[in-house]
Amino acid sequence: MKTAFRFRLYPDREQSKKMSRMIEAACRLWNDALAHRKWRWEGQRLSTSYSQQCWILTAERKADPLLGGLYSQSGQEVLRRLDRAFEAFFEGRSRHPRFKGFSGSGSFTYPPAYNGSVKPDVPRKRLFLSKVGNVRAVFHRPLPRDSRMKTCTVVREPDGE
Numbered sequence: 001m002k003t004a005f006r007f008r009l010y011p012d013r014e015q016s017k018k019m020s021r022m023i024e025a026a027c028r029l030w031n032d033a034l035a036h037r038k039w040r041w042e043g044q045r046l047s048t049s050y051s052q053q054c055w056i057l058t059a060e061r062k063a064d065p066l067l068g069g070l071y072s073q074s075g076q077e078v079l080r081r082l083d084r085a086f087e088a089f090f091e092g093r094s095r096h097p098r099f100k101g102f103s104g105s106g107s108f109t110y111p112p113a114y115n116g117s118v119k120p121d122v123p124r125k126r127l128f129l130s131k132v133g134n135v136r137a138v139f140h141r142p143l144p145r146d147s148r149m150k151t152c153t154v155v156r157e158p159d160g161e
Contacts, residue, residue: 003144005136005139005143007120007127007137007138007140008137008138008140008161009127009135009136009137009154010135010136010137010138011132011135011136012136012156015132015135017127018069018131018132018133019078019108019154019156020156021066021069021131022069022070022071022074022108022132022154023100023102023106023107023108023154023156024066024106025067025069025075025076025108026070026075026106026107026108027067027100027102027106027159028066028067028102029057029070029075029078029079030041030078030081030082030099030100031066031099031100032060033053033057033078033079033082034097034099034127035099036048036053036056036154037082037086039051045152046132049083050079050080050082050083053082053083054076054079055078057075057076057079060154061075061150063066064098069131070131071108071117071130071131073110073111073112073116073117074108074109074110074111076111077108077111078108078109081116082097085097103158105155105156105157105158106156107153107154107155107156108153108154109151109152109153109154110129110130110151110152110153110154111151112150112151113125117129117130117152118130118149118152120137120143120149121134122139122142125137125138125139126150129152129154
């Protein structure tokens with residue numbers, strides 16, 4: 001049975017800055033990857049695959065400190081979402097993917113959260129996020145015993161919370 005849990009995070013000032021930079025990096029990665037796909041198609045009539053963009057991401061992470069601060073698999077998840085958006089566009093289920101503006105809202109995802117990138121600590125009311133640290137959290141309902149967190153998406157709401 002799949003169940004979703006939503007927790008409220010209360011980061012300190014430094015953790016909030018780190019998460020904002022990660023959201024900014026995810027947004028910029030989306031825009032850069034979309035621009036790259038568009039440039040290759042309009043200029044050379046070549047399509048770009050997810051795996052090609054992952055190779056580019058690996059090289060870019062070494063050169064760009066903003067992308068280096070983003071958890072590696074979170075960057076891959078951004079590229080995977082862009083690839084799914086293009087698949088939906090070509091199948092006629094949605095419109096062409098758009099560039100994203102850096103606004104008050106945004107998100108980043110830890111896809112394999114059970115490998116140690118995200119660890120809930122319910123008794124201490126903390127949630128460990130890789131590249132951020134232990135963030136104070138409110139668990140509104142108890143987590144089931146022997147459960148594994150599969151995916152963790154950190155979302156910043158439009159009001160900045």
